[in-house]
Every structure is written in structure tokens, then in C-alpha cells.
């Protein structure tokens with residue numbers, strides 16, 4: 001089962017990136033091999049693009065390795 005915090009961040013990321021649904025976002029991930037990512041820290045909603053299967057990346061705002069790809073959040077990778 002997915003973590004509710006992961007779900008909340010995933011929803012936020014979809015909203016920030018302007019996708020209509022998780023499916024729309026995943027289509028982009030699979031066609032472009034690049035995934036939007038969001039910082040998992042509570043007070044940070046920094047987003048960037050990452051490799052879909054990349055391990056947590058570095059947030060430029062927090063300077064912690066808390067960037068997580070949408071594909072990982074969704075449990076698809």
C-alpha cells in the first residue's frame with residue numbers, strides 16, 4: 001500500500017505540473033523517459049524533472065536528497 005503522504009505529494013505534483021490526471025502524467029513519463037519530481041519535505045513543493053527510475057534526487061531549495069519522481073511515488077517503478 002502506498003503512504004498517504006506519498007499520495008498527497010503526487011496529487012500536488014500533478015496539480016503544479018498542470019496534468020489532468022495521474023494517467024496523463026504517466027503517459028509523459030513513458031513517452032519521454034523523464035518524470036516530474038517533487039520534494040518530499042513537508043514545507044517544500046519544489047519540482048523538477050528526473051529520470052523515471054532515479055533514486056531520491058537533491059532538492060535545490062532544501063539541499064537534502066528528497067526529490068522523488070512521480071513514477072516512484074505512484075509505485076510504478
Ligand SMILES: [Zn+2]
Pocket residue numbers: 039040041044045046059060061062063066
Ligand atoms: Zn525541498
